[in-house]
Amino acid sequence: MAKITNPFDIYKLLPQTNCGECALPNCLAFAAAVIQGRKNLTDCPYIKTEDKEQLASHIAIREDFSRASRENLEMLKSRIGDIDFSTKAAPLGAHIVSGKLAVKSLGKDFFIDTRGNVTSECHTHAWMTVPLLSYIVHSNGADITGRWVPFRELKDGSPMNPLFVQRGEKPLKKLIDGNSELLGDLISMFSGERADNTLFSSDIALSLYPLPKLPILICYWKPEGDMDSDLNIFFDASAEKHLHIETLFSLGVGLVMMFEKISREHS
Ligand code: SF4
Known part of the structure; x- marks a missing residue:
């Protein structure tokens, strides 16, 4: 088994029930804590003993x-x-x-x-x-393709996608659920543009440029009847020609954290 350096490689082996018995809110947080050396595999009572032993010797703890x-x-x-x-x-x-x-x-x-x-x-x-x-x-200077893809469809996005949903898309959806004006505010604060919302049949679509050749598209679907609201963050298909997947992840999550801060300060 190769060295495990990514929290998601640990997450895949957890029960993913988010029971909280490890004193963390969910299995993803536990996986991140293990890789940082803040938690031990033995803190989750649901990992099989043989898995614990096999895994423990392969985890490359990032101590600092x-x-x-x-x-x-x-x-x-x-x-x-x-x-x-x-x-x-x-x-x-x-x-x-x-x-x-x-x-x-x-x-x-x-x-x-x-x-x-x-x-x-x-x-x-x-x-x-x-x-x-x-x-x-x-960046290799690739031009924008105009084709939007979700994080999971980026070449190396799939393994990190659950974490991206958890730390990026879900918090942003919650933010907009509670403040429907926010997307309009983001357009004026960050030179965003209303985008074509018929593309993904969303109620609202907004594009932003965190970097000149790296636009993102935020699509929001309002709740309807029994259906909950939904939100996706899309990247241009050329995104990985400009940034590695880990940096794209940090960029998306960082943006959401900044929006949360702005929303707190303006409420
Ligand atoms: S105890 Fe195990 S199953 Fe429960 S939340 Fe923690 S890691 Fe997940």
Whole structure:
């Protein structure tokens, strides 16, 4: 068995009943806690003993998530120094201002210097720093295809999709269920656009540009009769030519967390 480094590989082996006996709200949270070394497999009474023994020796515990994040950030910053902004700007849909790369995110300009430092015309959102730097380092400049795909249909999206639903789509649906004006507010705050809602027969469709060549589409279906509301976040089919799947995941979930914060502050 290969080393297990992804919480979802643990989640797949759990009963997925979300019983809470491990003192965490659900099995996904437990899987994440195990990989971070905060929980032990023995804390779930429902994993078979033989599975526990086999799994335990293969889990690569990430002892210090914040250190890993810092190291990732430092690695990205160091790679920015090797990039020729003048040739990379156009393929990224960016431009150069006073020697810095100006990349538009959600309608605002973010400026990146040759050391990878990020500043913004408004306040800098810390969670955007890694997607921005990753975009500059990893994007191959592919054009937007205009074909929308859900996270699960991205090439490497399927294994992480349950976590994306849990941490991205469900919280955003809940937010909009409780505040139907929110999508309209997001359009005005983040230079979003009403999109063609006939495409997926949704009641509301909104597109946003977290990065110049990486749009997302949020579709919301209102509750109707016995049917609950629903929400999907779609990515352009070219998304993985700009960011790795883990960064796309963080970008989507980070956006939702920012919307939640905005909603709290405005309520
Ligand atoms: S005790 Fe096991 S089955 Fe129950 S929520 Fe925790 S991980 Fe899931």
